[in-house]
Amino acid sequence: MENKKVTEEKLSGIKLLRDLCLTFGPTGCEEAVADEICRQLEGTTDAEITRVRCGNVYAVLHGETKNGETAKKVMLSAHTDEVGFIINEIDSDGYLKFSCEGGIDPRVLCGRHVTFRGKDGDVAGVIASKAIHHQTADERKTATKVKDMYVDIGAKNKEDAEKYVAVGVWGTFDSDFVVFGENDRYMKGKAIDDRLGCAVIIETLRRLKAEGKRLPFDLYCAFTVREEIGRSGAQIAAQTFEPDYAIVLESTAIADLPDVPANSRVAKVGDGGVISLADRSTVYDREFVDGTMKIAAQKNIPAQIKRYVSGGNDAGHIHKAARGTKTLAVSAPTRYLHSASCVAAAADFDSIRELIYAVLNGYSF
Amino acid sequence: MYSLIKKMVCCAGTSGSEKKIAEVIRGEIAPYVDEITYDALGSLVALKKGTAAEGEKKKILLCAHMDEIGFMVTFIEDNGMLRLAPLGGINFTAAAFSEVVFENGTRGVIVPEAGTKPEDLKADKFYVDIGASTAGEASRRVSVGDRFALVQYTTRLSKNRIVGRPIDDRAGCAVLIEIAKRIFGGCRDDVYFAFTVQEEVGCRGARPVGFAVAPDVAIAFDVTGVGDVPGAKPMAVSLGDGAAIKVRDASVICDAGLVDQLHKIAADKKITHQTEVLISGGTDTSSLQMAGAGCAAGAISIPSRYIHSGVEMIDLRDAEACAALGTAYILGE
Numbered sequence: 045m046e047n048k049k050v051t052e053e054k055l056s057g058i059k060l061l062r063d064l065c066l067t068f069g070p071t072g073c074e075e076a077v078a079d080e081i082c083r084q085l086e087g088t089t090d091a092e093i094t095r096v097r098c099g100n101v102y103a104v105l106h107g108e109t110k111n112g113e114t115a116k117k118v119m120l121s122a123h124t125d126e127v128g129f130i131i132n133e134i135d136s137d138g139y140l141k142f143s144c145e146g147g148i149d150p151r152v153l154c155g156r157h158v159t160f161r162g163k164d165g166d167v168a169g170v171i172a173s174k175a176i177h178h179q180t181a182d183e184r185k186t187a188t189k190v191k192d193m194y195v196d197i198g199a200k201n202k203e204d205a206e207k208y209v210a211v212g213v214w215g216t217f218d219s220d221f222v223v224f225g226e227n228d229r230y231m232k233g234k235a236i237d238d239r240l241g242c243a244v245i246i247e248t249l250r251r252l253k254a255e256g257k258r259l260p261f262d263l264y265c266a267f268t269v270r271e272e273i274g275r276s277g278a279q280i281a282a283q284t285f286e287p288d289y290a291i292v293l294e295s296t297a298i299a300d301l302p303d304v305p306a307n308s309r310v311a312k313v314g315d316g317g318v319i320s321l322a323d324r325s326t327v328y329d330r331e332f333v334d335g336t337m338k339i340a341a342q343k344n345i346p347a348q349i350k351r352y353v354s355g356g357n358d359a360g361h362i363h364k365a366a367r368g369t370k371t372l373a374v375s376a377p378t379r380y381l382h383s384a385s386c387v388a389a390a391a392d393f394d395s396i397r398e399l400i401y402a403v404l405n406g407y408s409f
Numbered sequence: 410m411y412s413l414i415k416k417m418v419c420c421a422g423t424s425g426s427e428k429k430i431a432e433v434i435r436g437e438i439a440p441y442v443d444e445i446t447y448d449a450l451g452s453l454v455a456l457k458k459g460t461a462a463e464g465e466k467k468k469i470l471l472c473a474h475m476d477e478i479g480f481m482v483t484f485i486e487d488n489g490m491l492r493l494a495p496l497g498g499i500n501f502t503a504a505a506f507s508e509v510v511f512e513n514g515t516r517g518v519i520v521p522e523a524g525t526k527p528e529d530l531k532a533d534k535f536y537v538d539i540g541a542s543t544a545g546e547a548s549r550r551v552s553v554g555d556r557f558a559l560v561q562y563t564t565r566l567s568k569n570r571i572v573g574r575p576i577d578d579r580a581g582c583a584v585l586i587e588i589a590k591r592i593f594g595g596c597r598d599d600v601y602f603a604f605t606v607q608e609e610v611g612c613r614g615a616r617p618v619g620f621a622v623a624p625d626v627a628i629a630f631d632v633t634g635v636g637d638v639p640g641a642k643p644m645a646v647s648l649g650d651g652a653a654i655k656v657r658d659a660s661v662i663c664d665a666g667l668v669d670q671l672h673k674i675a676a677d678k679k680i681t682h683q684t685e686v687l688i689s690g691g692t693d694t695s696s697l698q699m700a701g702a703g704c705a706a707g708a709i710s711i712p713s714r715y716i717h718s719g720v721e722m723i724d725l726r727d728a729e730a731c732a733a734l735g736t737a738y739i740l741g742e
Contacts, residue, residue, distance in 0.1 A: 288449065307484040307492040308533070321554045322481055322496065327425030327607055329450075333554075349553055351483050353494030368449035368617030 058231060058390055060084060060246060062221040064239035068161055070128020071145040071272040073214040074099050077124040081242060081267050089249035091265065096284075099124075099269040100277045103249055108258040116261040116409045119287035119369070120248065120400070121278050121358055122241030122294070123271035126234065127382045129158060129195075129215040134206060138199030140169065142215070144190055146272030151187045152383040158195060160215035162208045168218065169197040217384035229314070229390055236386035240376045240393060241293030242267055247397050248404070261409050271358050278358035282365035289332065289370050289409050291400065292359045295388065296320075296350065296375035308352060310377075313388065316346025316395040317374040322353050325360025329370040332407075336372060336399070339406045346395045350375070374399065410728055411565065413437070413586060417579035418563045421512050423479030423556045424496045424610045427451050429512075430475045434582055434604050441589040442602065448621060452605045452614045457589060459598040467598040470624035470704075471588060471735060472615060472693050473581030473631065474608030477574070478717055479558035480509070480519070482537075482551055489541030491517070491551065494532060497609030501530040503718035504559065511557040515539055515550045519559075559719045569649065569725045576721035578608065580711050580728055581630035587732040588739065596739050608693050612660065615693035619700025626667060626705045627697035628738070630731060632723070633658075633685050633710035642688070646712050648723070651681025652730040655708035660691025661698055664705035671707065671738065680733045681726070685710050709734055 063084070069077035078101045085093055091103035101124070109115045127146030134140055140160075144150075153171045160167045173193045176184065195215070199205035221233035245265045252259070264285045268277035282290065296318050298310040311318040319336060320328055333349075340347035363371040374396055379387040416437070422430035431453045435445055442455040453475070459466040478497030485491055495501075501521075509519050517539035525534045537557070541547035551557075563573030585602050592600065601622050606614035608631075619627060633653050636644030646653050654671045655663050675682035685708075698706035709731050714722040 307486060322425065322494065327496070327610060327613075330426065330554075351553060353481065353483060363450065364613045364616045366617065367621045368452075368614075370449050 058223070058393065061231070061240060061243040061393065062233070064242055065221050065233040065235045068159065068166070068216055069124055069126050069235065070214045070216045071125040071270050073128070073161065074124040074269045078267065081124065081246065084246050085249065089253050091249055098277050098280050100281055101267040102281065103265040105249070105252065105259070105263040107261045107263065109260060116289070117264060117285055117287040118261050118404070118409055119264040119266055119281065119285055119290040119362070120245050121266040121268055121281060121290060121292050121362065122245055123238045123268050123278065123358060124242060125269055125272050126216060126237065126239070127272050131160065131209055131211055131213045131215070133211065134202050134209070135194070136202050138201045138205040139194040139196060140205065140209065141194055142190070145214070146382065148382050150190050150193070153190065153193060154188060156384050157218040158215045159218040160197070160209050160213050162213060163210065164208070167197050167208045169195040169215070172196050219384040223390070230387055231390055232385050232387050234384050234386065236376070236378055236388050237295035237381050238271065238293070240295055240388060243393070244293050244397050244400055248400055251401060257405070259404060263404070268358060276358050276361040279361035279365050282362040282369060286366040287369050290359070290362045290372070291403070292357055292362065292371065292373040293396070293400070294357045294373055294375040295378040295381060295386070296355060297381040298377045298379060310352045310354065311348050311350055313377045313379060314391055315348045315377070316340070316392060317399050318348055318350045318377050320350040320373045320375070323355050323357070324353070325356030326363050326371060326373070328359070328372060332370050332372045335407050336403055339402050340399055343398070343402050345398045345402060347399055410583060410587060410732070411571065411725055413583040414571065414580050414728065415563050417583045418573050418576060419561050421510070421558060421561060422475055422477055423558055424476040424607045426512065426556050427475045427606045431604060434475065434586065437586050438589050438602060441593045448617055450606050450614050450617060452603060452618050454618060454622065455589070455602040457592060457596065457600045457602070459600065460595050461597045467625040468601065468622060469598050469739060470601045470603055470619070470622050470627040470697065471585055472603040472605055472618070472627060472629045472697060473585045474578045474605045474614065474693055475582060476606055476609050477558055477577070478609045479556055482553050482555045482557070484553065485544050485547050486536070487544050489539070489543050489547040491537040491539065491547065493535060493537060496556070498717055499532070500717050501532065501535065502527065505530060507559045507719055509537060509557045510560050511551055511555055513551070513555070517557070570722060571725060572720050572722045574719050574721050576713055576723055577632045577716055580632065580723055584630050584711070584728055584732045584735065588735045591732070591736040592739050597741065598739070600739055605693055612691060612693050612696040615696035616700045619697040619704065623701050624704050628735065629692050629694040629697060629706070629708040630735065631692045631708060631710055632713035632716055632721070633687055634690065634716060635712045635714055638714055646683055646685050648712050648714060649726060650683045650712070651727055652734045653683050653685035653710040653712055655685045655687065655694065655710055658687035658691055658694070659689050660695035661706065663694065663707040667705050667707040671709065671734065674737050675734050678733065678737045680737065681730045682734065
């Protein structure tokens with residue numbers, strides 16, 4: 045089966061997602077993603093766009109209420125950051141020692157292309173470790189630790205390396221966005237977690253404008269920073285807006301793989317947005333979950349309940365910020381999360397967009 | 410007090426699903442307060458208005474959590490067995506081979522896979538047998554996402570000691586209701602009785618309550634561990650020795666002024682009391698202390714043996730002392 049990069053004319057529905065995934069935005073360095081989101085929203089929504097100090101981007105769309113009632117407040121949130129790396133030492137030979145920002149399995153690192161945002165532009169590198177020929181018998185049996193890896197940017201020595209990068213410079217995986225499988229149904233790229241969520245919100249705002257829709261509540265869209273290290277920009281958003289309801293758009297690691305017993309498989313790629321009942325950070329509002337599943341069933345939109353209590357996301361901060369918020373999480377089932385090659389299904393991207401639009405228009409907030 | 414505790418204990422309400430117990434509490438406290446509201450997460454807040462003039466009165470928040478530890482169904486196997494995830498700090502050694510009850514009344518038993526070694530007793534090794542022989546049969550009675558807990562009950566073992574579950578923290582809820590009754594005749598300050606959700610999963614519900622009420626002083630009423638059983642780690646709290654005034658736990662250092670004040674009131678009023686220094690475990694106290702702009706927070710604890718097991722035990726005299734101390738603090742005579 046032929047693998048192909050997404051070309052401009054191909055699959056226009058995921059061009060936005062590709063553009064977002066290819067944007068540089070490791071945790072703590074999300075400005076380029078914020079720029080890209082603002083660029084994508086410009087002229088395509090009537091929402092009021094603001095950028096705030098912490099790096100969040102907000103798009104606020106005031107609703108239409110009857111008889112001067114106070115409008116309910118509904119927030120959509122997705123995080124702009126992706127897992128990445130930070131340089132913490134440059135050795136005398138010009139190799140970069142680094143640490144991971146966000147949870148990355150060290151086993152997915154060796155041999156990967158990475159990009160660092162250097163002083164005067166992007167710097168390409170590869171993650172390397174001691175070659176297998178030189179490893180001791182013990183080293184071969186265990187996964188190489190991040191502290192024993194380095195990034196090679198082709199520098200001659202420390203001085204040469206320092207012309208391009210410095211301690212504290214951020215990097216991400218350098219990975220093409222590719223579609224593959226029958227009818228190009230799968231998408232592979234870095235940062236699908238959580239640019240897919242960002243794309244869903246952007247598409248929702250665009251569709252509201254295209255259909256000339258005024259919602260009967262105020263819609264606060266928050267593109268938030270620093271989810272991957274648990275220091276949530278989403279908490280700042282929730283404290284700012286004090287929403288009555290929030291929907292967190294995420295990507296969730298799943299385990300629909302051969303070695304995993306049926307009772308431990310979280311969800312299935314292609315079966316629609318994954319709706320959580322509980323995870324390690326949140327017990328979700330059951331009425332909101334049930335109401336959403338009901339809307340999905342009525343509209344024949346694929347959706348699935350997360351079958352395992354694991355992970356955590358911005359909902360953990362949002363639901364207990366300020367006076368508390370009834371919170372729902374809808375995640376794209378994603379294989380190989382937090383790697384250079386996250387894999388998600390185009391059909392799930394479609395299902396989630398449909399579901400969010402249906403919930404905004406159909407749920408009684 | 411026992412009949413009130415019994416009423417509180419014999420009602421289901423795992424973290425995130427507290428509606429039923431909230432309604433029971435509401436029924437009990439309604440005659441003694443001026444306003445009752447629910448917040449977005451489901452915490453119940455009852456206000457007893459103070460008699461002092463606006464601007465001259467403080468806001469005092471008393472808090473106990475309504476939720477209990479329990480489980481959620483995550484998967485139904487072909488043979489009708491249910492897989493589960495814990496809600497809160499489950500002691501799986503204590504939970505093994507117990508009878509469980511679902512919110513819809515379905516009964517079952519929670520069992521570890523045959524041959525599981527004691528050190529491997531974790532959630533993934535457990536299943537619930539509800540007496541169904543196929544997935545279809547099980548699905549007619551329970552669904553993924555349904556909640557269950559070890560059976561709620563209480564038994565009076567002796568004149569003063571009771572055992573059961575979830576004493577944690579329904580005994581605290583009973584103490585709050587008892588205080589509401591005792592201050593019904595009038596109090597100077599505004600008193601908010603908060604029955605919070607989701608304490609067992611990380612003191613989550615108390616935070617929005619603290620933010621919304623923005624109290625001057627907050628006191629949590631919860632159970633605490635003891636050092637008076639065979640093999641217990643050293644701890645200067647014993648069953649029957651009175652209300653435990655918390656100095657710290659793993660999540661909070663209580664307001665020193667409030668701790669001193671509670672000690673003084675207890676001594677003056679001859680209320681049996683002891684000092685609690687809890688090494689591990691946390692309570693809503695921490696969330697209340699840091700919510701919004703923060704407040705002076707402390708806790709009055711009911712000493713309890715075997716917390717988070719099916720046989721939580723307290724001494725009724727300690728619960729009574731907690732109610733007396735809370736009342737004396739508010740009435741400030």
